[in-house]
Amino acid sequence: MFGFSLTKLLFTVAVIMIVWYGFKWLGRVQAQRNAEVKGKPADSGRKTPRGAATAQVEDMVECATCGSFVPARGATNCGQAGCPYIG
Ligand SMILES: [Zn+2]
Structure with missing residues (x-):
């Protein structure tokens, strides 16, 4: 009984760790992307919020x-x- 519960507990901890590190990794990727956007010299894309739409004209x-x-x-x-x- 105890052994089963410990396995369950360890599995739960492992899942939590995977999710936690997954979110951490996602946050890092997103921050990197934001930094890339900020670093771009041409800021015209921000002045036209419908830039994606104009590409389809x-x-x-x-x-x-x-x-x-x-x-x-x-x-x-x-x-x-x-x-x-x-x-
Ligand atoms: Zn005609």
């Missing part, structure tokens, strides 16, 4: 027939005769 092209701007990729037909886009 699509190019717009003007339709030769109707003059409306449509995304260069996946452009759809505006419904007017002679529209170069299909869809």
Whole structure:
């Protein structure tokens, strides 16, 4: 009975130690990343909080027939005769 409980206790301690060191390691990695971000000379990424969104902006092209701007990729037909886009 006692031996079983001791094993359980040791196992619990081992799990706690693993979790503890895991969090410590994670904190160190995060601190390292923060230091890298702070160390960067170009700080423009912070001034534009939607920097990630601007990376996904699509190019717009003007339709030769109707003059409306449509995304260069996946452009759809505006419904007017002679529209170069299909869809
Ligand atoms: Zn068009």
